[in-house]
Amino acid sequence: MRVVVVGAGVAGLAAGYRLLGAAKRMGRPLGLVVLEGEPYPGGHARTIREPGFLVETGPDAFLDRPREPQVRGLVRELGLEARVVEASAASRRRSILLDGRLRRAPDSPLTLLASEALGVAGKLRVLMEPWAHEAPAGVEETVFEFACRRIGAEAAERLVDAAVAGVSAGDSRRLSIEAAFPLLKEMERDHGSLLRAMAARRREGKVRLLAFDGGMAVLVDALRQRLGPALCTSRPARGIDRARGGWEVGLDGGESIAAERVILATPASRAASLVASLDPELSASLGAFRFSGLAMVALAFPSSATPRLDGYGYLVGAAEGLDTLGVVFESSLFHGRAPQGAVLLRVMMGGTRRPEVVALGEPELVERARRELAGPLGIRAKPVRAWVRRWPAAIAQYEVGHRGRVEASRRLLERHPGLDLCGASYDGISFGSAIASGLAAAERALAADHVTEPPISLAHAIVGSTR
Ligand SMILES: Cc1cc2nc3c(=O)[nH]c(=O)nc-3n(C[C@H](O)[C@H](O)[C@H](O)COP(=O)(O)OP(=O)(O)OC[C@H]3O[C@@H](n4cnc5c(N)ncnc54)[C@H](O)[C@@H]3O)c2cc1C
Structure with a gap:
């Protein structure tokens, strides 16, 4: 062959x-x-290695989940198991920038009650999730519609929209829940409730966030x-x-x-x-897939110039009006990403919220990233090192109709x-x-x-x- x-x-x-x-x-x-x-x-997937620093310009980690055993299998076949590293325990702690302040993102009913991300009514509405209406028949819901129906408009706006922008650089009001987050649909279908499904999944064992020691x-x-x-x-x-x-x-x-x-x-x-x-028809079908652009700005600071950066990092609510979609505390997440006495942050900018950002020059991107870190983290120092990578077509946008587009393309491919x-x-x-x-x-x-x-x-x- x-x-x-x-x-x-x-x-x-x-x-x-x-x-x-x-x-x-x-x-x-x-x-x-x-x-x-x-x-x-x-x-x-591209890693920059410089003395003391390890900077990922694209993906920095992957989830080890039972539904995707292929990655673990490949790692085993390649003899790379000893090179796999797990994210620090603190990586479970994630924050969201809302109304100019970092607030802990809830990851369980208990942290939800303590969280400042939602008001009392918003929290109660999330806890009512098991009694949410069923999905409307024959309609492909957006992620935002799904979230509003299950956990209410406040959580959809303040938590889910920010998470979607951080994960896929996309817009929760355009992405299809079935195509972009099929697991959530599956949880709803199998357990009748996301909260019940989360509890069941916790009993099954945790999903690990993994990377490699050399990126x-x-x-x-x-x-x-x-x-x-x-x-x-x-x-x-x-x-x-x-x-x-x-x-x-x-x-x-x-x-x-x-x-x-x-x-x-x-x-x-x-x-x-x-x-x-x-095949012009197949070409038109494939050409209909949309992508969002992303700029990745990695900044290194002396640790003395930053607050204690513990946890995964933070997402940014749309209402903040920033170019930044999210910030990853890279050196807190994985050991060996920055030398002793320095911290490494990765700032993700642009996406469908601000598509023009990916075309900016590198010095401008560094300046904007730095400026937007100053408020939430209080970092006023200049970075000691900066790396920029612009990805004009970074992430495919699984918008409403995505599954139909995939099926149509595959049907045409049969020719x-x-x-x-x-x-x-x-x-x-x-x-x-x-x-x-x-x-x-x-x-x-x-x-x-x-x-x-x-x-x-x-x-x-x-x-x-x-x-
Ligand atoms: C900034 C960023 C951060 C991300 N973070 C994460 C993360 O933390 N975790 C995670 O799970 N996923 C993450 N992702 C998504 C992840 O990177 C992708 O799912 C994955 O790398 C896609 O791999 P791929 O092989 O499908 O496509 P690509 O990586 O796009 O590879 C396609 C290849 O095709 C080549 N090519 C294109 N046209 C031609 C041609 N005509 N001839 C020859 N070659 C061609 C390109 O040069 C490229 O090398 C991230 C993505 C980005 C952009």
């Missing part, structure tokens, strides 16, 4: 890794090329190593067309690679341009046997979901592999032809 994977974010890397491993186990030759447009693999680069480097010469960086694909009963992936300079199967592991917007001449899609644009925006979708795409390719003829080329032969 000859396969081209386009895109070496974690989804594409995982897909390539699974294909190579399976071919090896089955003693079957495989011609694999993983094309990456950038000079480095990993996509959004996400640990996983990316391990996958890169396994792929070896099959991974071709700085090789953007330009288009895909049918050729000789299979596929031809066009590269710069008129070169192309032939394959029986192609897995597009790029964001949907990029996949849309890759299939533009092959093109051998062509597949994976990545965080479709079935989950998280790091873990992206990995799971890459592994699943590889499994589909293996399941559909009925090639009986002798393989035309081994990996090195194909890779050689692309260089």
